Amino acid sequence: MARQSRQQWQSLIAEFEVSGQTQTEFCKQRNLNPKYFSLKRSKLIVKDVTDVPAFTEVKLEQPRVSYFAIELEFGKVTIKISNSTPVAYLADVIRALV
Structure with missing residues (x-):
């Protein structure tokens, strides 16, 4: 042949x-x-x-739901604070509101 x-x-x-x-x-x-x-x-x-690439690009979507550990309400104002917020920053915010 x-x-x-x-x-x-x-x-x-x-x-x-x-x-x-x-x-x-x-x-x-x-x-x-x-x-x-x-x-x-x-x-x-x-x-x-x-011939096929060894790696494939993966795109992760960010979660659409936010998680807040603390909600502070002062009259018509609501402050939502995530659980990763430093305690010192949270203390400063509370002091400023009082």
Whole structure:
């Protein structure tokens, strides 16, 4: 058989995958060397897998719900304070309001 291009090998391999035949039967019908076919198949499969990037970018969405540990109400004003607010800052806010 004449020299095959990469695309022709990929086509042959795809045809083999859906043929339901053994590799030996498939190669015999197409006058291919089964060992060479196997070698090309394994190289193309590995090449196709290595062409895929090893990492995929993942974008995390920020939570839309905010969590406030403390709510201070002074008349019509409500101050919501998260649980990560430093205690000294919270004390300053309370002193300023009193």
